[in-house]
Amino acid sequence: MSLAISSRIVSGVIVVDIVGRLCFLNVTLRDRVNEWLQEGHRAFVFNLANVPYADSFGLGQLITISNSVRSKGGQLILLGPTDHVRALFQITKLNTVFNISTDEAHAVRSVRAKAVESVPHAVSAKSHLP
Numbered sequence: 001m002s003l004a005i006s007s008r009i010v011s012g013v014i015v016v017d018i019v020g021r022l023c024f025l026n027v028t029l030r031d032r033v034n035e036w037l038q039e040g041h042r043a044f045v046f047n048l049a050n051v052p053y054a055d056s057f058g059l060g061q062l063i064t065i066s067n068s069v070r071s072k073g074g075q076l077i078l079l080g081p082t083d084h085v086r087a088l089f090q091i092t093k094l095n096t097v098f099n100i101s102t103d104e105a106h107a108v109r110s111v112r113a114k115a116v117e118s119v120p121h122a123v124s125a126k127s128h129l130p
Contacts, residue, residue: 003028013043013108013115015079019050022058022085033065042074043115045107049080054088066098075099075114077107 003020005028014036018029033044046062054062062078069076077099081089089095101107 002026005029005032007032010045010104010108011112013045013112014041015045015047015104015108017047017050022048022051022054022061024055024057026058027061030061030065030068033068037068037072037074042069042072043111044069044074044076045079045101045104045111046076047079047104048082048085050082051085052082054085059088059092059094062098063094073115075111077101077111079104079107 003018003022003026005019006017008015008017016029016032022029036044066076079101081100086095086100089098089100099110101110
């Protein structure tokens with residue numbers, strides 16, 4: 001089963017619905033996230049409810065994506081991973097690295113709030129010198 005990726009914007013957050021196996025040599029997801037980052041998007045929710053399998057390469061992809069998003073001041077939350085994927089997160093202790101949610105509305109609110117918090121406040125262009 002190949003990986004299918006669809007996306008939708010919910011309250012300014014890109015919700016990425018992923019269907020299929022997240023495994024070796026499939027870099028489609030990483031490439032798409034890099035495109036979104038270049039477009040200026042910073043808040044992401046990855047719906048993993050239809051990902052029955054992930055191998056170490058797939059987990060590595062998620063780590064790489066998460067690091068890319070964070071380096072741009074963004075946030076990523078994983079939504080509803082299957083039992084198999086959730087078990088992998090626990091075995092590898094990645095459940096302590098990723099924010100994982102079971103409710104889409106909560107995930108969207110949370111990632112949106114965190115992405116806003118991480119944006120530096122604008123500095124006034126006015127000089128305060130006499």
